[in-house]
Amino acid sequence: MSNLITRDKKVCWHPFTQHGLESDPLAVVGAKGAQIELEGGRKLIDGISSWWAILHGHGEPTILQAINDQYARLDHVLFAGATHEPAVRLSERLCELAPAGLSRVFFSDDGSTSVEVALKMVIQRWVLRDQPKRHTFLAFEGAYHGDTFGAMSVGDPDPFFASFKPLLFDVRRVGLDKDEAIAALDDLGDEAAGIIVEPRLMGAAGMKIQPDGFLKGLEQAARSRGIPLIADEVFTGFGRTGTLFACEQEEVEPDILCVAKGLTGGLFPLSATLAREDFFAEFLSTDRSRAFFHGHTFTAHPVGCAAALASLDLIAQRDTPQLFERMGQRLLNSLQGLEGNPRVRNLRQLGGMVAFELCGDQPEGYLAMRSQVLRKVAQDNGVLLRPLGDTLYALPPACTTDEELDQIAHALHAMVKADGQG
Numbered sequence: 001m002s003n004l005i006t007r008d009k010k011v012c013w014h015p016f017t018q019h020g021l022e023s024d025p026l027a028v029v030g031a032k033g034a035q036i037e038l039e040g041g042r043k044l045i046d047g048i049s050s051w052w053a054i055l056h057g058h059g060e061p062t063i064l065q066a067i068n069d070q071y072a073r074l075d076h077v078l079f080a081g082a083t084h085e086p087a088v089r090l091s092e093r094l095c096e097l098a099p100a101g102l103s104r105v106f107f108s109d110d111g112s113t114s115v116e117v118a119l120k121m122v123i124q125r126w127v128l129r130d131q132p133k134r135h136t137f138l139a140f141e142g143a144y145h146g147d148t149f150g151a152m153s154v155g156d157p158d159p160f161f162a163s164f165k166p167l168l169f170d171v172r173r174v175g176l177d178k179d180e181a182i183a184a185l186d187d188l189g190d191e192a193a194g195i196i197v198e199p200r201l202m203g204a205a206g207m208k209i210q211p212d213g214f215l216k217g218l219e220q221a222a223r224s225r226g227i228p229l230i231a232d233e234v235f236t237g238f239g240r241t242g243t244l245f246a247c248e249q250e251e252v253e254p255d256i257l258c259v260a261k262g263l264t265g266g267l268f269p270l271s272a273t274l275a276r277e278d279f280f281a282e283f284l285s286t287d288r289s290r291a292f293f294h295g296h297t298f299t300a301h302p303v304g305c306a307a308a309l310a311s312l313d314l315i316a317q318r319d320t321p322q323l324f325e326r327m328g329q330r331l332l333n334s335l336q337g338l339e340g341n342p343r344v345r346n347l348r349q350l351g352g353m354v355a356f357e358l359c360g361d362q363p364e365g366y367l368a369m370r371s372q373v374l375r376k377v378a379q380d381n382g383v384l385l386r387p388l389g390d391t392l393y394a395l396p397p398a399c400t401t402d403e404e405l406d407q408i409a410h411a412l413h414a415m416v417k418a419d420g421q422g
């Protein structure tokens with residue numbers, strides 16, 4: 001066992017990891033383009049963009065340059081009572097690019113905090129309107145919005161958040177059915193606070209693609225009832241689904257938009273919550289108590305903002321959404337041979353994402369270990385992949401070459417084969 005892993009095992013506590021069960025972590029020493037390099041020189045293709053964050057590729061030179069230049073100019077400064085060019089410019093750019101109507105940008109650090117900010121904006125706005133009873137959000141089965149308490153509350157508690165259930169606030173949760181959602185809203189009546197949804201593609205739910213018209217239906221229902229629609233594009237933003245934002249696919253204009261992960265190309269932690277002007281206007285007052293009381297030490301970190309600006313330039317130059325679409329189609333084509341395989345169900349693609357479910361009965365005890373076994377098969381085939389339950393998927397960065405895409409498809413084929421022998 002490498003020295004790094006031995007030391008890690010003494011002092012580190014990893015996310016979403018049962019240390020009593022899982023195999024040793026990969027000892028990673030570098031990353032470039034679509035590949036990560038392990039101790040000893042072995043390389044793996046990052047088939048899931050390091051938790052869906054790396055947008056263009058690891059070590060993208062223009063983003064690194066922007067980061068270095070910004071560090072030399074201004075490393076960090078508080079964002080209360082101070083401002084700086086990268087934050088203002090990034091806010092301007094995001095408002096230009098985002099669905100129409102979003103004109104105010106509130107920065108934070110990661111996807112969970114961008115969601116937390118969105119929820120708090122909605123709740124405080126109802127309080128400012130003297131409607132404090134409006135505190136129940138409509139959310140969806142399988143949804144994942146992050147790991148802080150507000151984000152956990154609107155996420156599906158099963159199975160991950162079960163321990164925290166007593167402390168999570170009440171949410172009305174429905175399936176991916178427009179009529180069911182509308183009926184639930186009507187039932188909530190004047191307790192409805194807002195709707196939160198991952199537009200088009202629900203990542204952690206198992207790469208679920210929503211039925212066509214679902215998102216548009218939610219927008220119409222929200223608008224006609226005067227309640228805000230929060231679009232959580234933490235995962236889907238910046239081209240992943242084949243359009244810059246997934247909301248564009250149904251011409252949806254949310255009241256609030258959450259972005260993170262790929263915002264900086266995945267090279268720096270930064271997130272943003274965009275709101276409509278009328279939202280901001282309701283907090284605007286000479287009364288201090290009407291201010292939005294939320295903030296983090298590193299809000300609008302100048303280096304993160306500079307990285308995001310460089311990433312947005314690259315997206316425009318390279319037409320990243322189109323690149324993802326082309327990559328997704330190539331992956332899908334290479335996986336067509338799995339159609340008709342009795343172990344494989346629901347092969348699908350959206351933008352740069354391909355997924356399918358594995359089915360069939362496995363010997364007892366195997367299921368719990370299945371994900372680990374399959375991860376190992378992927379690694380033995382030179383690819384880093386992490387199945388979500390029964391869902392196998394890939395979502396590599398935009399720089400992935402055709403040869404690397406074919407290798408990812410090959411690894412997925414090998415996983416299906418190995419599962420059949422499990």
Ligand SMILES: Cc1ncc(COP(=O)(O)O)c(C=O)c1O
Binds near residue numbers: 145233235
């Ligand atoms: C849709 C969505 N929202 C929020 C989050 C939370 O983001 P973070 O892990 O950066 O806190 C995630 C993370 O996967 C996500 O997929």
